[in-house]
Amino acid sequence: MPELPEVEIVKRSLEKTVTGLTIKKVKVNLPKMVRTMGMQSFEDELYNKKIKNFARRGKYLLVKLTGNLTMVIHLRMTGKLIYCPADAPPSKHTHIFFELDNNYHLRFEDTRQFGKVILVPTRELGNVTGLKTLGIEPFDKNFTKEFLKKHLRHKRAKIKPLLLDQTFIAGLGNIYADEILYRARINPEKLANNLTTREASNLFYAIQDVLTEGIKYRGTTVRDFVNGNGEAGRYQSRLQVYGREGKPCPHCGNIITRKKVGGRSSYFCPSCQKLR
DNA sequence: CCGTAACCCTGCGTGC
DNA sequence: TGCACGCAGGGTTACG
Numbered sequence: 535m536p537e538l539p540e541v542e543i544v545k546r547s548l549e550k551t552v553t554g555l556t557i558k559k560v561k562v563n564l565p566k567m568v569r570t571m572g573m574q575s576f577e578d579e580l581y582n583k584k585i586k587n588f589a590r591r592g593k594y595l596l597v598k599l600t601g602n603l604t605m606v607i608h609l610r611m612t613g614k615l616i617y618c619p620a621d622a623p624p625s626k627h628t629h630i631f632f633e634l635d636n637n638y639h640l641r642f643e644d645t646r647q648f649g650k651v652i653l654v655p656t657r658e659l660g661n662v663t664g665l666k667t668l669g670i671e672p673f674d675k676n677f678t679k680e681f682l683k684k685h686l687r688h689k690r691a692k693i694k695p696l697l698l699d700q701t702f703i704a705g706l707g708n709i710y711a712d713e714i715l716y717r718a719r720i721n722p723e724k725l726a727n728n729l730t731t732r733e734a735s736n737l738f739y740a741i742q743d744v745l746t747e748g749i750k751y752r753g754t755t756v757r758d759f760v761n762g763n764g765e766a767g768r769y770q771s772r773l774q775v776y777g778r779e780g781k782p783c784p785h786c787g788n789i790i791t792r793k794k795v796g797g798r799s800s801y802f803c804p805s806c807q808k809l810r
Numbered sequence: 811c812c813g814t815a816a817c818c819c820t821g822c823g824t825g826c
Numbered sequence: 827t828g829c830a831c832g833c834a835g836g837g838t839t840a841c842g
Contacts, residue, residue, distance in 0.1 A: 535835065566818095593836080611835050612820085627820090646819045648836070664837070691812060700837070707836070797814065799834075 535756065536609040538672065538705030539748030540767065541595055544615055545588045547762035548597075548640070551617045556584045556635040557599075564629040567644065571654040571661065579603065579653055580632070592668045592704030598656065606652040606662055607642075613649030616641045617762050668704040672741050677703075679738035686726040686734055693729065693737075694722035695796030703741070709754055709776045712801050714740045716775045721807040722793075722800040747772065775801040 536544070560577040562568050568576045583599040590596065595615075597605040607615070612627075620637050630642035630651060642651060652662060660666050670677045689696055696702055697711040706714070715722050718740035720733055729737065748754060753767030756777065760766055774784050779792040783803035792801050 537836095608836085610818095610837075644819095645821075646835080648818060689811090695813085698836085798836095 535611045535707055535709065536613065536753075537593060537707035537710050537748075538590075539710070539745055539769070540753040541590050541593050541609065541705075542749050543753045543761045543767065544609070545590045545595055547765075548615060548617065549588050551762060552585050552634065552638075552640055553587060554585065555638075556582060557632050558582070558635050559631075559633040561631040561633070562629070563631075564647065567629045567642065567647065567649060567651060569650065569652045571652065571658055573653065573655075576651075576653050580605075591665060591671070592700055593707070594665055594668075596659075602656045604654055604656045604659055606650075606654060606659070606665060608650045608664070609644070610646070610648035610650070612645040614643045614760055615762050616643060616760070616764055618764070664700070667701045669700060669702040671704055672706070672745055677738075679735045682738045682741075683729075683731060683734040686729055689726035691726055692723050692795060693720060693726050694798070694800055696726050698796070698798065705745070706741070708798050708800075709756065709773070710744055710748060712776045713774060714744045715807060716802060717744055719806050721809040722795045722802055723809055775803060777801065 557580050560580045562576060570576050570579065573579045583601050583603060586598045586600060588595065588597055593608060595607040597607065599605065617638060617640050620633065620639050624641065625643055627645045628641050628643045632640040634640060654662055694711055694715060697706050697714065698708065718733065718736040720729065720737060748769045751767060751769035751772060752761065754769040755766035756770055775790050778790045779801060781790055783790055783806055785806050786803065788803055788805040790801055791804050792799055
């Protein structure tokens, strides 16, 4: 499931392959995957637009095009962007074809159809639902341990659901949230305002370190994540707790538990991450 | 303010 | 072997 590191990896691979190319034709097989803001036709508006550059905000990928247009792409759980030769056979879940001027395609595939591609005039990016309410970037210079501590102080929510709240910090999903809490030795159900200064500080470093490692290992492929070239990530081999229910904690050897917290499966070590 | 659940959807694991 | 079922998941929205 693409979280910040996976979206960053997709961004970096597409930057290399499709920057500077021009979209010659767009074919949308599943119209609900697509939306436009203030335009009638997704296909028509994209005709002859050149791909200028890429950006990422939280789990959103932003594709900047000529004509002052931006494509806002959210992969949700199973969305993929694949750069491939025009004659490569499409998968049965390929919903959008972007035909480029070099006889290659950029394709959007999404098994579960939760993803979205929104075409928007760049000046209206601030009106895109989800994007406009995003919280701070984990690698923003203003995201510091003081910032984190200060904002945790008056939150009464459990820390895990809070980490997943995109309007608080942008880009964390279920896998990295569990890995971060494990690294910081914090129980997912601990209330945010009960975290000590030390714990808040540990949490801050865990957020940046775990995400940095996720990027370094090119993302986590649990089911089917691939980058823009169809290559899997390698961070799944580094996971300490996520998906490891019943297995020994790498630190203390006790058994890793799974429990629903805020409606999401949460994996943690009950002895390293005490509620206390 | 916070928690819970529904919604969108397909694939997969489980149990009969 | 096959079928029915339930669960998983991100983010938004609705409701208590």
